[in-house]
Amino acid sequence: MRFVLALFFVLPCVGVSAAPAQVDYYARIGLSATTKLVQDRIIQDIEVRQNLAPTLVVGASLPIAALYRAGLEGTVTTAGFHSTEAGTDTDLGNLRTGSITLGLGGPIWHTLGWRAGAGLITYWPGDQSGIFLRGGSTRFLAGVGVDYRHKVMPHWDFMASLRYDFHRFTTDELVARGFSGSQGVQRVSATLGLAGGSR
Amino acid sequence: MKLPTGVPILLLLAGAFAGLSCADIASPSRSQVYEWRRIVPSGPGTADTLSFHWPRSRLPVRVWVEDALNLPAHVRDGIDQWKAAFLYREFDAVVVADSSTADVVVRAGTALKGGFSIIRLGSALAPECEGGTDFDLPGGSRVLVPPIRVFVNPRFDPASPGVDECMALTTTHELGHAIGIFAHSPDEGDIMFSDPIVPEPSARDRATAERAYHTEPTLTIGSR
Numbered sequence: 001m002r003f004v005l006a007l008f009f010v011l012p013c014v015g016v017s018a019a020p021a022q023v024d025y026y027a028r029i030g031l032s033a034t035t036k037l038v039q040d041r042i043i044q045d046i047e048v049r050q051n052l053a054p055t056l057v058v059g060a061s062l063p064i065a066a067l068y069r070a071g072l073e074g075t076v077t078t079a080g081f082h083s084t085e086a087g088t089d090t091d092l093g094n095l096r097t098g099s100i101t102l103g104l105g106g107p108i109w110h111t112l113g114w115r116a117g118a119g120l121i122t123y124w125p126g127d128q129s130g131i132f133l134r135g136g137s138t139r140f141l142a143g144v145g146v147d148y149r150h151k152v153m154p155h156w157d158f159m160a161s162l163r164y165d166f167h168r169f170t171t172d173e174l175v176a177r178g179f180s181g182s183q184g185v186q187r188v189s190a191t192l193g194l195a196g197g198s199r
Numbered sequence: 200m201k202l203p204t205g206v207p208i209l210l211l212l213a214g215a216f217a218g219l220s221c222a223d224i225a226s227p228s229r230s231q232v233y234e235w236r237r238i239v240p241s242g243p244g245t246a247d248t249l250s251f252h253w254p255r256s257r258l259p260v261r262v263w264v265e266d267a268l269n270l271p272a273h274v275r276d277g278i279d280q281w282k283a284a285f286l287y288r289e290f291d292a293v294v295v296a297d298s299s300t301a302d303v304v305v306r307a308g309t310a311l312k313g314g315f316s317i318i319r320l321g322s323a324l325a326p327e328c329e330g331g332t333d334f335d336l337p338g339g340s341r342v343l344v345p346p347i348r349v350f351v352n353p354r355f356d357p358a359s360p361g362v363d364e365c366m367a368l369t370t371t372h373e374l375g376h377a378i379g380i381f382a383h384s385p386d387e388g389d390i391m392f393s394d395p396i397v398p399e400p401s402a403r404d405r406a407t408a409e410r411a412y413h414t415e416p417t418l419t420i421g422s423r
Contacts, residue, residue, distance in 0.1 A: 040226040042413040046287060083287040085413070090255065092288055130286050170224060177286065178227030178402075 024069065025060040026159050028193025032077045035186045037169050038131060038179075046085045048131065050095055053079030055189050057161070060197075067106045073117060074100045075163075075189070094126030099141050099165070111149045118142040121167050134172035139182075141167040149195055159195040164188050229406040233389070236417075237381035249336075251343065251418040252289075252379035252411050253302075259291040260378075263301035263346075268357050268366060274305050277371035280390075281378055284405040289412040290378055298346075300423060303377045305349040305370070327365035328353045332376035336418070343420040349373040368398050375404070379411050 032055045038048035054077065061071025081095040103117025121141040125132035143165025149157040168182035241247040253260050264274040271294065278292045298304055309329075330351045335344040351369050353362045372395045383393040389401045400408070 039223045040286070042229065042409050044413065048287070085287075090288055129282065130288055133283055173286075174224070177405075180225045180227075181222060183224035184222055 022063055022197075023060055024062075024071070024195065024197035026058070026193055026195035028057045028159060028161055028191035030055050030057075030161075030189055030191030030193075032075075032187050032189035036183065037081070037185060038174065038183055040179075044086050046083055048081060048083045048092065050077075050081040050097075051079040053077035053097075055191055057163075057189075057191050057193070061103075061105060064104075069105045070103070071105060071115075071117075072100065072102055073115070074098070077189075092130055096124040096126075098122050098124070101141060101143060101165075103143075105147070108146065113147045113149070114144070115147060115163075116142075116144045121165075123169075123171075131171050131173055134176065137169065137171045139167045139169060141165055143187075155196050157195040159193050161191050161193075162188070163191070227406075229409065231403045232407040232410050233384045233386070233391070233403060234382050235380045235391075235407050235411045247417075249381060249418055250379070250411065250414065250416045251334075251381065251420070252414075252416050254419070255289075257302065257420065258288075259293045260302045261295040261300055262292050262303045262305060263295055263298040264305040265307050267307040268351075268353065269363055270305060270307055270351065270366070270370065273351075273367045273370040274374070276367060277374040280371055280399050281374055281408065284400050284408045285412065286409070289409070292378075302345050302347065302420070302423065303349060303374075304346045305351070305373075307352060308350055309352050327355055327359065327362045328369050330369040330373045332373045341418055343418055345420055345423050347377045349377055364398070368395050371399065375400070375408075378408065379416070380404075380407060 032053045034050045034053070036047045036049045038046075040046040040048075056076045057073060059071055059073035061069040064070045076096065076098050078094065078096040081092050082089045083092055084090075099119060099121035101117030101119030103115050103119075105113055105115040108114050119141050120138055122138045123132070123136040125136055128135055143163055145161055145163035148160045152158045165187050167185055169185045170179065170182040236248050236250040238246050238248055262274060262278065264271050275294060278294070282290060282292070284290075292303075295301055309331075328351060330349070333348040333350075336342075337344065349370075351366055351373060353359075353366060355362055357363070357366075368390065372390050375391050380391050382391075384391040384403065384407070386392060386401075386403060387394070388397060389395070389404045390397055390399060391404055391407070
């Protein structure tokens with residue numbers, strides 16, 4: 001896992017030094033919605049879910065063929081999370097996620113582009129308790145998305161993006177408690193920002 | 200009409216993700232639990248079931264502890280161990296400085312003699328020390344009167360080998376009663392066994408505590 005993480009951090013540096021004039025980079029902010037993290041049953045059904053999360057995305061890409069670019073995209077979300085039992089919500093504290101994906105992108109139509117990537121997502125809980133008693137969790141992640149860009153200044157584009165990604169969630173504490181398998185988690189984010197560079 | 204280059208890739212990936220995302224995590228059965236409720240005779244041939252857990256509106260439970268015999272450290276450890284038994288913040292407690300505002304009062308010494316309104320939960324019988332937890336439930340009432348009183352008492356010189364360890368596990372045991380486990384486990388591997396020997400809640404203790412906190416209690420607690 002550490003090797004893969006290191007690769008994600010080293011690769012973009014190599015790319016940037018090799019072809020600085022061709023680098024395209026961007027930063028966006030927006031919101032992410034997430035499906036349930038845990039489904040449990042103690043007398044009644046219990047679900048754990050992250051709240052709608054403010055989201056920061058940064059990324060960069062390089063051309064690798066006439067129609068394709070390869071790039072790295074990092075996303076950070078931070079929001080509360082809660083359990084729901086019999087219609088009653090209980091605040092479980094704060095939860096931050098960080099994800100990084102290595103991806104491919106290309107044009108769809110005019111200023112609309114696509115991106116698909118795979119990488120890692122890490123959960124950093126505000127405090128180590130409950131399902132995160134033994135700490136956070138790092139999982140593999142894969143996602144797809146579409147980007148819309150519109151030139152607003154000579155070197156800057158307005159950028160609007162939709163992303164969908166998927167990973168399977170569990171924690172060491174859930175495993176220690178006898179939970180088996182993992183929960184499929186889907187996230188959708190909508191973000192707006194600026195892109196600059198060579199494109 | 201020819202599709203743009205990226206669309207087939209996106210559709211393929213989205214379909215694959217949607218297919219992979221169907222399975223839910225499987226929760227444990229939690230079937231290994233013991234009876235935590237207190238069954239008391241209520242008349243000829245009849246019995247009443249007494250159960251209690253701290254409602255979320257009363258969390259964190261305020262615990263006052265006498266500064267003697269290393270009790271403050273044992274109480275903090277005991278609180279942490281019971282908090283760790285829960286996955287969804289069902290229970291929380293803090294140590295407070297003023298006993299007049301406390302929901303639970305922990306003292307060193309022997310338990311009070313039970314009066315008519317006192318429910319005594321049996322002492323831990325580890326050889327080096329003893330403990331007890333008193334609940335004040337006035338006759339005919341379904342409302343416990345706070346504070347819940349916990350007593351932990353060394354049977355030998357506190358400096359003797361094993362006494363501090365006994366005080367620690369007995370404090371955790373008595374706090375187990377104070378959070379709502381009103382009965383003893385029949386298994387000596389559990390901290391809530393009547394003569395506890397393990398230092399912390401077992402998987403059965405945790406599952407029992409979880410069950411207790413997700414079951415409607417028959418008793419409530421008054422305010423201080």
